[in-house]
Amino acid sequence: MGKKRVAIVGTGQTHHKSHRPDVNGQELIHEAVTRALADAELTIKDIDAIVIGNMDHFEGINYVDCWSVDGSGGTMRPIIKLTTGGTTGSTLAIGGYHMVASGLFEKVLIIGWEKNSESDTTGAITTAFDPIWDRLVFAGAIAGLAAEGQAYMAEFGITDRDAARVSVRDRKHAVNNPYAQLRKEVTIEEVLESPMLSDPIHLLDVCPRTDGACAVIMASEDVAEKICPVPDWIWGTANRHVYTYVGDVNLGEIDSMKNAATELFAKTGIREPRKELDVIELYQPYSFAGIIWIEAMGIIPRGKGSEYIWSGATDMGGELPINPSGGVIACNPIGATGLIRCAEVALQVMGKAGDRQVPDVNLGVSTGFGGCFWTDILLHGKKKPE
Amino acid sequence: MAREDHLVISSGKAVQPFHYAVGLYGSKFFQELKENRRLVGSKCPDCGKVYVPPRKVCGGCFKEMKEFVEVGPKGTISTFTIVRYTFIDPETGVQRPVPYGYGFVRFDGADTVFQHFVELDEKHPIKIGARVETVFREKMEGTIRDILYFRIIEE
Numbered sequence: 001m002g003k004k005r006v007a008i009v010g011t012g013q014t015h016h017k018s019h020r021p022d023v024n025g026q027e028l029i030h031e032a033v034t035r036a037l038a039d040a041e042l043t044i045k046d047i048d049a050i051v052i053g054n055m056d057h058f059e060g061i062n063y064v065d066c067w068s069v070d071g072s073g074g075t076m077r078p079i080i081k082l083t084t085g086g087t088t089g090s091t092l093a094i095g096g097y098h099m100v101a102s103g104l105f106e107k108v109l110i111i112g113w114e115k116n117s118e119s120d121t122t123g124a125i126t127t128a129f130d131p132i133w134d135r136l137v138f139a140g141a142i143a144g145l146a147a148e149g150q151a152y153m154a155e156f157g158i159t160d161r162d163a164a165r166v167s168v169r170d171r172k173h174a175v176n177n178p179y180a181q182l183r184k185e186v187t188i189e190e191v192l193e194s195p196m197l198s199d200p201i202h203l204l205d206v207c208p209r210t211d212g213a214c215a216v217i218m219a220s221e222d223v224a225e226k227i228c229p230v231p232d233w234i235w236g237t238a239n240r241h242v243y244t245y246v247g248d249v250n251l252g253e254i255d256s257m258k259n260a261a262t263e264l265f266a267k268t269g270i271r272e273p274r275k276e277l278d279v280i281e282l283y284q285p286y287s288f289a290g291i292i293w294i295e296a297m298g299i300i301p302r303g304k305g306s307e308y309i310w311s312g313a314t315d316m317g318g319e320l321p322i323n324p325s326g327g328v329i330a331c332n333p334i335g336a337t338g339l340i341r342c343a344e345v346a347l348q349v350m351g352k353a354g355d356r357q358v359p360d361v362n363l364g365v366s367t368g369f370g371g372c373f374w375t376d377i378l379l380h381g382k383k384k385p386e
Numbered sequence: 387m388a389r390e391d392h393l394v395i396s397s398g399k400a401v402q403p404f405h406y407a408v409g410l411y412g413s414k415f416f417q418e419l420k421e422n423r424r425l426v427g428s429k430c431p432d433c434g435k436v437y438v439p440p441r442k443v444c445g446g447c448f449k450e451m452k453e454f455v456e457v458g459p460k461g462t463i464s465t466f467t468i469v470r471y472t473f474i475d476p477e478t479g480v481q482r483p484v485p486y487g488y489g490f491v492r493f494d495g496a497d498t499v500f501q502h503f504v505e506l507d508e509k510h511p512i513k514i515g516a517r518v519e520t521v522f523r524e525k526m527e528g529t530i531r532d533i534l535y536f537r538i539i540e541e
């Protein structure tokens with residue numbers, strides 16, 4: 001626990017699209033920042049520090065903290081950059097939380113963004129990996145995820161039909177989210193008939209590439225309730241990075257999630273996450289993760305995830321809705337994606353999620369996934385943590 | 387301004403070459419590969435884990451490794467995929483040829499897995515647990531490309 005308790009008091013995001021040639025990076029960032037400030041009824045003068053990040057190899061511009069200040073509001077203000085690959089958005093949230101919890105900054109603006117349209121996403125992701133050992137055969141995120149899905153399928157005998165059920169859920173949920181890029185329902189058959197990208201992953205099993213930005217304002221307990229009638233309190237955070245080379249990863253289980261979730265729930269007193277949590281926004285870039293990673297999180301015993309998904313328990317109206325926003329499969333501006341998960345849980349706790357609102361959310365989890373098989377995780381609550 | 391008027395300006399054919407240090411441990415691997423067609427890993431003095439590619443530090447123990455051990459050249463498929471989508475390969479600037487077998491192979495004697503191409507062969511479909519041998523290129527140059535691919539074998 002830090003010196004100060006911390007809450008989210010405002011969020012803003014762009015209407016995410018596959019291509020936004022009408023705005024450059026700074027202007028895209030500005031849209032999300034303006035919306036977050038309006039949501040919190042604050043002005044940029046109220047902000048004490050800014051944390052910004054993206055996965056800079058997508059745009060090939062390596063100084064976002066500097067060149068984006070017009071859009072971010074960072075001119076002549078403390079601003080730092082954080083970037084951790086796919087987990088960038090959730091790491092930004094954790095970093096912002098640390099800054100406010102430390103007592104050094106009262107109100108921090110957190111910004112994640114990406115313009116994935118500006119380069120070849122798979123090619124750019126490949127440059128995040130070791131040039132000597134990994135890049136020759138490496139094929140971006142999808143092939144690594146496929147290898148995880150393959151390992152899990154071999155162990156538990158699930159099929160691509162089971163995974164497709166996850167994709168059907170998220171794409172259905174996305175219809176309720178006006179900010180999501182893809183808002184079209186699909187059937188199990190449509191998922192299975194879509195092109196095989198990397199066995200066992202079909203096109204409709206994976207996330208798209210997106211232009212978008214998200215901003216979140218965190219404030220200390222001294223002012224949070226004055227700014228926002230129902231703030232979203234951050235109960236705790238945890239993160240784990242696991243490997244140097246791709247072959248070091250224990251594919252088929254996600255050790256980083258298991259480890260981070262265990263720490264988070266232990267330090268916040270959550271004994272039965274399945275019963276105690278009301279909503280999860282999972283950084284789930286492909287359908288199989290909707291099964292494997294909730295097991296690693298401790299929601300359901302290992303090997304039982306598929307059965308749990310088919311029961312409808314994670315659909316809207318089920319006992320533990322997952323990805324009411326439609327999640328990453330419906331929208332993926334990579335440097336913003338983890339922060340969108342965080343903002344979406346904040347909206348759920350604040351009761352501001354509109355058509356995608358889950359009733360009576362007291363506790364929720366948001367996650368980030370990246371690199372390959374890293375995990376960030378945050379616990380959010382309506383009650384001020386003790 | 388109409389939507390079609392929005393400008394996108396391409397960076398064109400600009401390239402930025404890099405010159406990466408392989409380090410003593412990685413160089414040892416490539417030297418053994420080139421001169422002796424041998425594969426080596428490094429072994430942690432604390433936990434005993436054998437890492438391929440070899441490296442200086444066992445991350446889990448944060449301990450320096452000094453011992454090299456021979457691994458492979460046979461191994462077992464730990465997991466795999468068949469890549470069917472193509473993309474611009476940042477290493478070559480051209481589209482990656484697909485489909486190709488992408489295998490995670492645990493060399494005999496190693497604890498980590500090593501990723502490389504796996505030959506696609508209808509008679510021997512890639513499966514988790516399948517045994518493989520390492521196929522080297524004829525003229526060795528001391529790079530990762532000295533390993534052409536893994537071939538599924540019956541044992």
Ligand SMILES: [Zn+2]
Nearest residue numbers: 430433444447
């Ligand atoms: Zn060790």
